[in-house]
Amino acid sequence: AQSVTQPDIHITVSEGASLELRCNYSYGATPYLFWYVQSPGQGLQLLLKYFSGDTLVQGIKGFEAEFKRSQSSFNLRKPSVHWSDAAEYFCAVGSFSGGYNKLIFGAGTRLAVHP
């Protein structure tokens, strides 16, 4: 069965520092992969997605992610974190069955940013 693992429950970084959030997936075929962000009181917002082509994907808010098939990973990165990036981040894989895709989410990583 398809699954997503986010090994880090909480991460704290200083403002201006670089960030990497880890995501590992389990999927038999070439996966569709996503990163979403959830701020308090807000809905999930799509940061970026991968489904083919270049394995380094650029997203909104200065985020990028790299798909590594050999490691079954899709880690999210940002070179310089801003205080407004404090939120919960979810990695997801598209699970195809019955003729459509649905999203399977990891448990999330909560990011805190110190001034």
Next chain:
Amino acid sequence: DTGVSQNPRHKITKRGQNVTFRCDPISEHNRLYWYRQTLGQGPEFLTYFQNEAQLEKSRLLSDRFSAERPKGSFSTLEIQRTEQGDSAMYLCASSPGQIPNTEAFFGQGTRLTVV
């Protein structure tokens, strides 16, 4: 602009009562998804509609849960005889087409507390 709208935003109910949530998707989005998110977990898929047809129900959706999407527009999720384990955030998402070719947009959710 009207993103995905969910009502109510918060609901407190006594165990054993019935509750109903409403989701208004983005206009002309023919695909609609319901997810449940418990504390410390990522969203879990509950059910999927394409237009008015309910195409999949997760085994998480017990017989006490029912979802409808009359006329392929808004959707309702009803929980009968609520239990404390039903306490969670219920998220609705819609998309104009197949993921990942299109994006799934999420509402802010309905937080249910069963006391």
